[in-house]
Amino acid sequence: MEINNIAGVGDEISFKSGVKGIVEKIYQNSVMVSVTENTTDLEFEGDKTVIGHKNYEII
Template identity: 55%
Template sequence: MKKAQIGDIIEFKEGLQGVVEKVNENSVIVNLTHMENFNELELDEKTVINHKNYKIIQSSTKA
């Protein structure tokens, strides 16, 4: 399984998206303000997602 890197955009929990701000051993810290409808969803600005629970939808690097 490929781990996300800082700056990657990931998707999790039925379509929520965020930008990875920090990569930990078992999880990533994600900024959710990337989403256009962030204010409507009344979510916290940041959340922690286990590496098993997301997919990378846009990489920050050109590999």
């Protein structure tokens, strides 16, 4: 199993195959992200979402 590096505040991450964002807050098992790019049909209320550490990649 690949261990994902945990993103820091201000890091840019990608997730869900087409969504990018900037980390705003770090939690024990996830990060809060301000969405900056979204090429999917997904909608994020207030352009923010929470992503588990295993579900994103630091770019």
